[in-house]
Structure formats: C-alpha cells, structure tokens
Amino acid sequence: MILTLKLLRIPLPMLLDSSSSLLFSLLLAQLPVFTSASPVPQRRPTDMDKLSNQTKNLMKLTQELLREHAFDSDVEPHRFRSLPEMSNRSANDLNNLELKPTLSQLHADLKLYEHHFEWLNKVSKKHHHPALPKLVEMIREMKSLINLLHRQMLRVEAPRLTQATPSLPPHLPYQFDVLQSSHELLQHFKLFCDWAYRAFISLKPKVSAVQ
DSSP, rough: OOOHHHHTTTOHHHSSSSGGGHHHHHHHHHHHHHHOOOOOOOOOOOOOHHHHHHHHHHHHHHHHHHHHHHSSSSOOOOSSSOOOOOTTOOGGGGGGOOOOHHHHHHHHHHHHHHHHHHHHHHHHHHTTTTTTTHHHHHHHHHHHHHHHHHHHHHHTTOOOOOOOOOOOOOOOOSSSHHHHHHHHHHHHHHHHHHHHHHHHHHHHHHHHHHH
C-alpha cells in the first residue's frame, strides 16, 4: 500500500487531512486498475465454432435469396430426386448424434448440395438469372465449409463416404423453370443448414473429448 502511494507521489500528511478523505477513497477505488495483471487473452474459436458460424452464414445467404425471389404461387415439388432426406432428422435426435458418422454424413450431404448448386449456377447463366452474383458467393462459402469440415474429419479420423451420383433435372428451357428449381433447392438447403448448424453445436463437446 505505502509503495503504491509513493508511486502515485501523494504526501502522507495529505492523506491524514480530513479534507482529503474523499480523494483518498477515490484513489483506493482505483488501486485495482494500477495493480491489475495483463488482460486475459480471448479464446480462439475452434474448428467446430467455425463450422457452425459458416453454416449460419450460409443459411443467412439462402434466406436472402428466398426473400429476393419469393413466389406468390406454390412451387412444383420434387424436381430434385437425390437431395439429402430431411424428414427423418429432428431436434430430438441432436443429443444422440455420434461424432464420426454425423461428420461423415454432413460432408457427403454438402458435396451433394454442391453438385446441385453448381448445376443451378450453370443453367442460371444461360437464362441471366438475377440472383447469379449471390449464388456464386453461396457456392464459394459452401466449398469453404466443405474443406473445413474435411479437415475436422481428418482430426477425429472420421471416414469419407462414397459420393452418391446426383440426379439432376433435365434441360430447363424456360427462365420460369429455373426460378422454380432455384426456389425448391434453396428451401431444401435452408432446412439442411438449420439442422447442420444445430448438429455442429451439439457435437462440439464430443470433439473436445476425442482430441
């Protein structure tokens, strides 16, 4: 205490003066500021944090595209026969997910979506689809997520599943067909991103236990 006061260059008689009691109290309150240690460094995000954040960003991009090109009428469903099945995935299953099989399946699903969106990008160019710039950004983000997920799979020794051959629609002659296909694919991918985001969060403690 005396050492600290000397460093502050305050004469001891001044502290005994009743008129200086308020100043003394203020100085005491500031002592932790002068004597505190270096600030604690922030925790670096893990790969699972990055996976969940990138998935959330992809979901945001998908929602933006759906809002910009919303349909007033119902879209004909089931144009895409080889998309991952989402009806059998529920929030109740999240706590029971196994680490390696889930990472492997999510990777295979994302690769399948990548094929579908690259196909959509190709047909959109032919019809000058207005959403093309954001669609390109979406594919770029998806590739980044796939690479990050593959790196995490290598760390926990999760196997890479055999890639399924996508079943894509035939040639789309009209722009309206492209718009309908875009809408259905984006709706499906939005559901997938929502589930995958929750899955990455649920799997995070299990990754920590393995590494």
